[in-house]
Amino acid sequence: MYSRAYKSLVSIPPIAWVGVLLLLPYALMFVHSLWAVREGVIVHQWNWENYKTLFTNSLYAKVLFRTMRIAASVTLCSILLGYPLAYYLAFHAGARKELLYQLVIVPLWVSYLVRGYAWKTILGSDGVLNGFLQYLHLTHEPVGFFLYSPFAVVLMLTHIYTPFVFLPIYAALEHIPRPLLEASQDLGAGSVQTFWRVILPLSMPGLLAGATFAFVLSLGDFLAPLLVGGPSGTMIANVVQSLFGAAFDWPLGAAISVGILVITISLLFLGELLEKRWAFK
Amino acid sequence: MKASSAMRRPRLLGLYAAFVFAFIYLPIVVLVLYSFNRDGVGGFPPGHFTLRWYTQLFADSSIWDSLLNSLMVAAASVALSLALGLLAALALDRTDFPGKTLFRRLVLLPLILPGIITGLSLLMFAVFAGVQLSLLTVFLGHATALVSVATTELFAGLQKLDRAQEEASLDLGATPWQTFWRITLPNLKLSLIAAGLLIFTLSMDEIAVTFFLIGRDNTLPLEIWARLRRGITPEINAISALILVVSVGLIVIWYHLRARSLGGRSQEFL
Amino acid sequence: MSASPANPPQELPAGSAALLEARKVAKRFGAVEVLKEISLNIASGEFLTLLGESGSGKTTLLRLIAGFDEPSSGEIWMSGERLDLLPPYKRRVNTVFQNYALFPHLSARDNVAYGLRVKNVPANEISGRIGDALRMVKMQDFAGYRPSKLSGGQQQRIALARALVNRPQLLLLDEPLSALDANLRKQMQSELKSLQREIGVTFLFVTHDQEEAMALSDRIALLRDGALEQVASPREIYAHPSTAYTAEFIGQTNLLRGEIRGSMVRCGALRWPLEQADGPVIFSLRPEAIRICPDGGRQTSEAAFRATVRQQFYGGSSELLEVDCGSGQTLRVRIPTRGPLTGEHDFVFSFCDAIRVQE
Numbered sequence: 001m002y003s004r005a006y007k008s009l010v011s012i013p014p015i016a017w018v019g020v021l022l023l024l025p026y027a028l029m030f031v032h033s034l035w036a037v038r039e040g041v042i043v044h045q046w047n048w049e050n051y052k053t054l055f056t057n058s059l060y061a062k063v064l065f066r067t068m069r070i071a072a073s074v075t076l077c078s079i080l081l082g083y084p085l086a087y088y089l090a091f092h093a094g095a096r097k098e099l100l101y102q103l104v105i106v107p108l109w110v111s112y113l114v115r116g117y118a119w120k121t122i123l124g125s126d127g128v129l130n131g132f133l134q135y136l137h138l139t140h141e142p143v144g145f146f147l148y149s150p151f152a153v154v155l156m157l158t159h160i161y162t163p164f165v166f167l168p169i170y171a172a173l174e175h176i177p178r179p180l181l182e183a184s185q186d187l188g189a190g191s192v193q194t195f196w197r198v199i200l201p202l203s204m205p206g207l208l209a210g211a212t213f214a215f216v217l218s219l220g221d222f223l224a225p226l227l228v229g230g231p232s233g234t235m236i237a238n239v240v241q242s243l244f245g246a247a248f249d250w251p252l253g254a255a256i257s258v259g260i261l262v263i264t265i266s267l268l269f270l271g272e273l274l275e276k277r278w279a280f281k
Numbered sequence: 282m283k284a285s286s287a288m289r290r291p292r293l294l295g296l297y298a299a300f301v302f303a304f305i306y307l308p309i310v311v312l313v314l315y316s317f318n319r320d321g322v323g324g325f326p327p328g329h330f331t332l333r334w335y336t337q338l339f340a341d342s343s344i345w346d347s348l349l350n351s352l353m354v355a356a357a358s359v360a361l362s363l364a365l366g367l368l369a370a371l372a373l374d375r376t377d378f379p380g381k382t383l384f385r386r387l388v389l390l391p392l393i394l395p396g397i398i399t400g401l402s403l404l405m406f407a408v409f410a411g412v413q414l415s416l417l418t419v420f421l422g423h424a425t426a427l428v429s430v431a432t433t434e435l436f437a438g439l440q441k442l443d444r445a446q447e448e449a450s451l452d453l454g455a456t457p458w459q460t461f462w463r464i465t466l467p468n469l470k471l472s473l474i475a476a477g478l479l480i481f482t483l484s485m486d487e488i489a490v491t492f493f494l495i496g497r498d499n500t501l502p503l504e505i506w507a508r509l510r511r512g513i514t515p516e517i518n519a520i521s522a523l524i525l526v527v528s529v530g531l532i533v534i535w536y537h538l539r540a541r542s543l544g545g546r547s548q549e550f551l
Numbered sequence: 552m553s554a555s556p557a558n559p560p561q562e563l564p565a566g567s568a569a570l571l572e573a574r575k576v577a578k579r580f581g582a583v584e585v586l587k588e589i590s591l592n593i594a595s596g597e598f599l600t601l602l603g604e605s606g607s608g609k610t611t612l613l614r615l616i617a618g619f620d621e622p623s624s625g626e627i628w629m630s631g632e633r634l635d636l637l638p639p640y641k642r643r644v645n646t647v648f649q650n651y652a653l654f655p656h657l658s659a660r661d662n663v664a665y666g667l668r669v670k671n672v673p674a675n676e677i678s679g680r681i682g683d684a685l686r687m688v689k690m691q692d693f694a695g696y697r698p699s700k701l702s703g704g705q706q707q708r709i710a711l712a713r714a715l716v717n718r719p720q721l722l723l724l725d726e727p728l729s730a731l732d733a734n735l736r737k738q739m740q741s742e743l744k745s746l747q748r749e750i751g752v753t754f755l756f757v758t759h760d761q762e763e764a765m766a767l768s769d770r771i772a773l774l775r776d777g778a779l780e781q782v783a784s785p786r787e788i789y790a791h792p793s794t795a796y797t798a799e800f801i802g803q804t805n806l807l808r809g810e811i812r813g814s815m816v817r818c819g820a821l822r823w824p825l826e827q828a829d830g831p832v833i834f835s836l837r838p839e840a841i842r843i844c845p846d847g848g849r850q851t852s853e854a855a856f857r858a859t860v861r862q863q864f865y866g867g868s869s870e871l872l873e874v875d876c877g878s879g880q881t882l883r884v885r886i887p888t889r890g891p892l893t894g895e896h897d898f899v900f901s902f903c904d905a906i907r908v909q910e
C-alpha cells in the first residue's frame with residue numbers, strides 16, 4: 001500500500017539521525033576507550049590499558065559493587081512499594097482508580113532535581129526529619145547517617161523510581177482478564193493462591209520491565225550521589241564524571257562508560273529473553 | 282474477586298497503599314511548606330509564613346535568563362523530536378528494511394540508557410566535529426535523547442489507528458499525501474500532544490545529558506544545580522514549588538484535553 | 552473465457568454487458584496461493600455475491616479490485632480499461648468496509664463529503680449531493696453527529712452513503728452486515744436490496760453467510776480455497792449444485808454416495824433407475840425433496856425407501872427428521888409440521904430431485 005518513495009521518505013531521516021547522533025557517538029566513545037592520556041593530553045595510542053585497569057584496580061571494583069548494591073536495593077524497594085500500590089489500584093480501588101492513578105503519575109512530572117533537593121533538605125542534620133525527631137524528643141542530637149550516605153541515595157532513588165516501576169506493573173495487572181481470577185476461585189483457590197498462581201505470573205512481564213528500568217537507571221545515576229551521597233555514597237557514574245572533569249582521563253572514563261553501556265544492553269537482552277519465556281497471550 | 286474476602290484484604294493493603302502515597306508526596310509537601318518558611322529550610326515545625334523567598338526569586342535575573350534558555354531548548358526539542366519521532370514511528374510501522382531491528386533498538390535505547398552515557402558520547406562527538414558547547418549542543422542532546430519518547434508514543438498511536446481508515450481514504454479518491462494530512466495526522470493528534478507535553482517537561486527538567494553539553498549559557502536545572510553547590514537557600518524551595526505548580530498545571534491541561542477528545546480509556550501514558 | 556476447474560462456466564444475466572472482467576487473476580502471499588487464476592465477469596447493474604468460508608480468497612479478490620493489493624498475475628479490466636494498474640484513488644470503485652472505517656474526527660456529513668472534497672468538487676454541488684446521499688440511506692437527521700455517537704446500523708448507512716455519493720461504477724461491500732445483530736441484519740439486507748434496485752449501481756458483495764447470499768444476489772460466485780466452485784443465480788445454484796461442496800455449503804442436503812450399475816443407481820438402501828454409464832457417483836438430495844408416503848401412494852417417477860426416525864427437530868413451520876435407513880446410512884428429511892413421529896416409515900422422492908454432483 002505504501003510506495004517506494006513514501007517508504008524512503010519516512011525511513012531515511014530517522015536512520016540518518018540514528019546513525020550520526022547515536023551510532024557514531026557510541027563508536028567514538030569506544031574508540032576513545034582505546035586511547036590513553038600522557039601528561040594531561042589525550043594521545044591516540046591504541047591499547048587495552050584502560051580495560052585492564054578496570055579489571056585489576058580494586059578501587060573501581062569497590063565502587064562498582066557499591067553501585068550494584070545500591071541499584072539492587074533501589075529496585076527491590078521500588079518493587080516492594082510499587083507492586084502493592086499497583087495491586088491495590090487495579091483490584092480494590094473501584095471508582096477512584098482513575099483519580100488515584102493520576103495522583104501516582106503527578107510526581108513523575110515533577111523535576112528530578114526538585115525531588116532530590118527536597119530529600120536533601122529533609123535528611124540533613126538541620127533538616128526536617130531531624131527537627132521532627134527532636135521535636136518529638138525521640139532523639140537529642142541530629143542523626144548523621146540520614147544524609148551523605150548510601151542510605152540517602154537509595155532513599156532518594158527509590159522515591160524517584162517507584163512510580164516508574166508502578167506503571168508497567170499496573171498496566172500488566174489491568175490486562176489480566178477478570179474471568180481468569182473468577183475461574184481460579186471457582187476451582188478452589190483462595191485469594192493468596194490466586195495471587196501466587198495466576199496474578200503474579202501474569203504480571204511478571206510488567207514487573208520485569210519496571211525492574212530493568214529502575215536498575216539500569218540507578219546504576220548510571222550520578223546526580224543523586226552528588227546531592228545526597230557524600231563521599232561514602234559515590235557511584236560508578238561519579239567516577240566517570242570526574243574522569244571527564246577534574247581528574248582528566250577521558251579514555252579511562254570512556255572505558256567505564258563502555259562498560260556501563262555493555263551492562264545495560266546485556267540486561268535488556270536478558271530481560272527480553274525472560275519476557276519471551278514468561279509471555280502469555 | 283469474591284466480595285467477602287475482598288472486604289477483609291483491602292484494609293491492610295489500603296493502609297499500605299496510603300503509606301506509599303505518603304512516601305511519594307512527602308518531600309513535595311515539605312518542599313512547598315518550607316518555601317514559605319521565614320527561618321529557612323530546616324528545623325521543625327516550620328515557623329513564620331513569608332513570601333520573601335518568592336520576591337527574592339522574581340528579582341533574580343540569572344534565574345530568568347536560564348528559564349528563557351530552557352524554554353527555547355525545550356520548544357526546539359519538542360519540534361525536532363516530534364518530527365523525527367513521527368517519521369521513525371511511520372518507518373517502524375509501515376516499512377521493512379535490512380537492519381530494521383537494530384534501528385528500532387537504537388531508537389529506543391536512549392530511553393533506558395543512563396543520561397551520562399548519552400551525554401558523554403555526544404560530548405565526544407562534539408569535540409570530534411569541532412563544535413563548541415552551547416545551547417545548540419544542549420538542544421541536540423535533548424532531541425537525541427527524547428526522539429525515543431516521541432517514537433514510542435506515536436508508534437502506539439499508529440498501532441491504534443484503524444488501517445481501514447487510510448484505505449477508505451484512498452478508496453474515496455484521496456492521494457497518499459492527502460490521506461496523511463486529512464486522516465493520519467488528525468488521528469494522531471492525541472499522541473502528538475501527549476508526546477509533546479512529555480518531551481517538553483523532560484527537556485525542562487533534563488540534567489544528566491545537559492551536564493556534559495552545556496556551554497556558557499545555563500538552562501534552568503543547571504542554574505539551580507550551580508546554586509545548590511553553593512549552599513541551600515529557601516529561594517530554591519520557592520522556585521521548586523513554582524516548577525511543581527507549573528508541572529501540575531500541565532498535567533491538568535493534558536488530562537482535560539484527553540478527557541475531552543475521546544472520553545474513553547485514558548490509561549495510556551508512557 | 553474457457554471453462555476450467557478454477558473457472559466453471561458462467562453466464563451473465565441475459566442482456567447485460569460485462570462491467571468488470573477478472574482475467575486469470577492469481578494472488579500469492581509468500582508460498583501460499585490465496586487466489587488461483589480466477590476469471591470472473593461482473594455484469595453492469597447486477598448484484599453479485601462472492602460467497603465462501605474464511606480463507607476462501609473472497610476478501611483478497613475484493614481487495615484486488617479495490618486496489619489495496621496487486622495481483623501476482625493476471626489482469627483486471629473495467630469498462631474496457633486496465634483496472635489493476637491504477638492506484639485505488641483513481642479507480643471508479645468504492646468500498647464499504649467491514650467495520651465501516653468511518654473517520655472518527657469527522658461528522659457524518661463530513662465523512663460523506665470526504666470523497667467529493669478531495670477531488671475538489673465545487674462546494675454548492677457537494678451540499679446537494681450529500682443531501683441526496685443521506686436521504687437515500689435515511690440518515691439526513693444525523694448529519695452532524697460523530698460516528699462514535701451513532702449505532703452500528705447507523706454507521707453502516709453512513710459508510711454506504713459515503714461510498715455511493717461518489718457515483719462509483721462498482722460498489723464493493725466487504726461483509727458489511729456481519730457486525731449487526733440478527734434482526735437489524737435482516738432489515739438492512741432488505742434495504743440494501745431495494746437500494747441497489749433503485750439506483751442500479753453494480754454491487755459486489757462479500758459474505759460467508761449463504762442465506763444472505765441467496766436472499767440478496769442476482770448471481771452467486773462460490774469460492775473455495777482460492778478457486779471458483781460455481782457461478783450461478785441463487786435458484787440455479789440451489790437446484791443444480793455442480794459439486795458436493797456446493798451442495799453442502801448452500802442450504803442443507805443429503806450427499807448420497809454410491810454407484811451406477813446396469814442403469815440403476817445404488818446408494819446404500821436407495822435405488823432408482825438412471826440411464827448413465829457405470830461408475831461411482833455422488834448425488835445431492837435436498838431434505839425437503841423427500842416426503843413421507845404412508846400408504847404406498849408413490850408415483851412411477853419416485854423412488855421409495857423405508858427408514859426409522861431417530862431424531863426429530865421441530866422448526867415451527869417444518870420439522871427436520873434424522874432417519875436411519877439401515878447399515879449406518881442416515882438421511883435428513885424435511886416435512887411440514889405434523890406432530891411427533893417414531894418408528895419406521897415409508898419415504899419417497901422424485902428421481903429428478905437427486906442431482907448428480909462432482910466431488
